[in-house]
Amino acid sequence: MLNLKATAAITTLLCAGAAGAATFNGFANGGFETVDGGIPVGWALGDATHPVLSTDAHSGAYSLLLSRPGGFGGSGMEQHSVAHGGLAALTAANVGDTPILSFWAKGDASPTGNAKYVLRYVGDAGVLYDSGFQHFESSLVSSSWTQISFQAGAIPAGTTAVYLLMNTAVGPLLDGRVNAVYIDDIQLTLTTAPVPEPESYALLIAGLGVVAAVARRRRA
CATH class of the missing domain: 1.10.287 (Helix Hairpins)
Known part of the structure; x- marks a missing residue:
């Protein structure tokens, strides 16, 4: 004994x-609260006019509006957590983690539009995991915010960064409905393993x- x-x-x-074990957000400035010249820090936007910051926010002062008011085209944003977000590279302590991606959205993708995202794990060898495009236009409500969640796959060895692309695309606008998708409070919950x-x-x-x-x- x-x-x-x-x-x-x-x-x-x-x-x-x-x-x-430590839990942290895998993406920088997920609430778009840090702004420089009208651009949310850490995010690469599609062009000079789409998307744009909006004060119609789920929390804080800002959300990001993905929209093509005139129809015909897309509006997108992306972040590579290291290259764009300036975050530290992932390490072996993150391998095997199965993070959850969540964000809040509201709006209307229009009858001819869609709203989607893709999550990737990347490393020196290139893309190591790709979620494929996940559509969420059917979850949008024009008058209230809805939380969208996605269970990602396990982080493989060699992963050094995470990447997120979100966009909306639209054809001709019908029935007087505009293409307007608001995004806020993006969170990729990463957990590092406890280390002796x-x-x-x-x-x-x-x-x-x-x-x-x-x-x-x-x-x-």
Whole structure:
């Protein structure tokens, strides 16, 4: 029984000495609150006029409006978490994580339009995971915000960044309906695995020595 108690004590010490798992947003400025010259920092926009910042926000001061009021065309935004967002590269501590992408949306894609996104994991070897285009125009409500969620696949080894593209596209406008899709509060929930601190390894070595000594004493 003594060796089992010692093992349990070592496990407790290791858990206490490990750096806890950390959860963070994989994309920068997901609420579009940091703005420079009318452009949300961290995001690459389709062109000079589409999309645009809007004060019709789910939270905070701004949302981003994807729209082609005149019809015929698309409106999009994208972020590479490192190149555009300026975030730190993902590491081996993120491998195996299955993050959830969520955002809030409202509006009307028009009878001839759509609204969609694609999530990718990228690394030095190129695209390592591609969600494919996920359509959400059927979830849009023109008068209220709806949260859209997507369970992504596991992050593979070699992933250094995440990438998101969101856009709306429209043909001729019909029935007097405009193409207007508001996006806000984008969140990719990433979790890093807990990593033992250097002191934990010292405790492990010392603890194993105790277990070995107890085992020798019991045999004697």
